[in-house]
Amino acid sequence: MASRRRLARPWPRRGVSELYATMLMVGVTLSLGGVVSFAAAGQFELNARSASLGAALVQSSAGVQLSLVYVSTPASASCPTYQGYNEGAILTLSLYNYGTTSFTPAEFVVNSTAYPGVYGTLAPGSMVGYTVSSGSCIHSSGQAILVIDTWGDAIQLES
DSSP, X not given: OOOOOOOXXXXXXXXXXXXXHHHHHHHHHHHHHHXXXXXXXXXXXXXXXXXXXXXXXXXXXXXXXXXXXXXXXXXXXXXXXXXXXXXXXXXXXXXXXXXXXXXXXXXXXXXXXXXXXXXXXXXXXXXXXXXXXXXXXEESTTOXXXXXXXXXXXXXXXX
């Protein structure tokens, strides 16, 4: 009976080491995570742009298109500064109507605080300054400003 011989291989049997396997798995995980994060960020931006476009189309169809020209707050001695900006109890803002219809604000909502009042009419192609008096200290930067007219139409602006 012939004896079976093992054939000698020119190289020893080896597998992928644990270190290389771990590095490969981390690389694959990071790559897939990056792809998923990039897709999610793209979807978020698409939703934000479509919402902005929808709001612009609503304004355009109503004939009212407002733009926030400036927002300022006169310094008050009783109010501190906020990240280098003056705070005060009065918020002065200027709006420009580049639409085709007049707009008469009935209420300003600044960061969820409503300030109803009698405000002047903003004619097409004109700019009007408005003053909003607050009972507390307010700053001009980073404000979400909602302008509502007597018909309930609302336009959101940000400083």
